Amino acid sequence: MAERTLYNKVWDKHKVATLPTGQDQLLIGLHLIHEVTTPQAFASLNERKASVRFPHRTFATLDHIIPTENQLNRPFLDQQAELMSKTLEYNVKEHGITFFNSHSGNQGIVHVIGPELGLTKPGMTIACGDSHTSTHGAFGSLGFGIGTSEVALVLETQTLALTPLKVRKIEVTGTLQKGVSAKDVILKIINKCGVKGGIGYAYEFSGAVFDSMSMEERMTVCNMSIEGGARIGYVNPDQTTVDYLVDRKYVPKGESFDQLKHYWQSICSDNDAIYDDVVMIDGSSIEPMVTWGITPGQSIGVNDLLPNTTSKPDDEKQLIESALAHMKFQADTPILDKVIDVVFVGSCTNSRLSDLREAAEIMKNNNVHKDVKMMVVPGSQNVKKEAEKEGLDKIFIEAGADWRDPGCSMCLAMNPDKLEKDQLCASTSNRNFIGRQGSPTGRTLLMSPAMAALAAIHGKVKDIRTFIEI
């Protein structure tokens, strides 16, 4: 049958039944879990003396609260972190779930290790108690961010009750300017469609810009679909996807691989697929983007001025005013040259090898500005190992940055990595919400790894395009 999107096809493939409530019961092919959103789920299972339905379809790691220094030293200094980790360790053992702990060599941020180990593959339904599960859509899978009660449902039944979303195709045409990265593309998309624009939609990303993106770049974009309100974002799998997956730990080899490839091709959106909405963006017009406010949609091109509230409707005016007040910024001022206190390179958005290379390229033979503290947190133990093989760690350390162990770190500051007071942070993470980076008065500017590295050197926001050879 033609006219169908990848979203429709993968959905139908995993539909168990229509529930009496009208929702669909969807089978979850891969369940990823971490320490923060699971203790209550396991507790409810244990209370009912229930077991995990398909333990081989769930994989666990530690990422949210794990310290990024002396990770192997147990117990952790933070007693809550220790208890939370111990609880996960107990639960995975009790229920026979594969666990990538700090001794495994495979530990890391859940959305980094899933793809890296080849657990994430096209045409899957993937659930995780984390909103950035949308990341896995880069492979043409459907990634559902879920809450803890739903984690319990997946553990016990391997299914969820869901209502299908509409599908919006977002086509980015042309070629990106030099210095403009995947992060800028998704910030632009959120800026254009709005932080609420994606509610009720899955985003299908397509067009020449996505065709030429690496898997890691696609992951950066899909990761932040949720910041645009879309629970799911995906890219149709292609040769780039296949090449990435060959020889990954959990990807079958030989004939089985060929069979899988056939399935992956079969779930791609048809050429004549029908979409509920289509948005076109000219890729060559995208500038390096920087957020200035308290939602990921409050962004501007690096050379633009912050907005003012003149002739804006009341609700928008209120959003701009409260953002300017929190950020201690004035309307109509440039974002360029804003003075930075902290730089954070990391998070499930931008902590993969290519992100670290991008930042290291800028840091090479430069120093972190004397008034700036810079922290680089690789996304996984494998990313860290590969980066060290290439000498990226030395570039960062010689420049004066901190080179840490893997984890979510200062993206959400559940571990000791936090902003202090009203520090302004150039961050490669995904959310600039009030208090997000650990200080209630802390301030975040979201940007690409290259732009963050450049800000670290200059102590100010700068335009990457004026510093790279064209």
Place this chain on the structure above:
Amino acid sequence: MKIESVMGKAIPLLLDDIDTDRIIPARYLKEITFDNMGKYAFFDERQDSKGNLKEHPFNDKQFQHASILLVGKNFGCGSSREHAPQALKRYGIKAIIGESFAEIFAGNCKAIGLPVVYATRDDIKQCVDFISKHPETMLTINLVSKRVRYFEESFLIAMPDPQRESFLKGTWNVLDLLKTNDILINDLESSLPY
């Protein structure tokens, strides 16, 4: 448990894009039960670093013991932390009326039996204006008639049918429903190409 209507005093928070980090800061997610979450609702919005109370509807004496929260657009955006609706529920919120809600947040609310219903900005605004002057006003959200009543006023609300059905039939906790199809689950699981 069936939920056909919710009655209570209201608390206004008519702002857009209130994210889950504002509803509950991440540092309070480090507990392995939800028991204490009610204490952390809007923690950093309600007090400064020295513990001084800030101006916030949740600190306002006249809205104490209110159980219906009135919000704007995209409420609950951001993280999938169920701690956010848990914090609101354990604080005493029994239902939320808003212009729109983030998808995952709305799903989490349903999963814990906390109805979220949709209304127009004008209706919510009018209601907020009224209860700001008369905070003792009782609101009734009727999921059967899809209507909110207060004083001599009333307005229509919307709610996706599956959600509404779940509350009316008392099947918002879908575990038993999902388990009914155990054989189908088995068959589909073993037929997955991966």
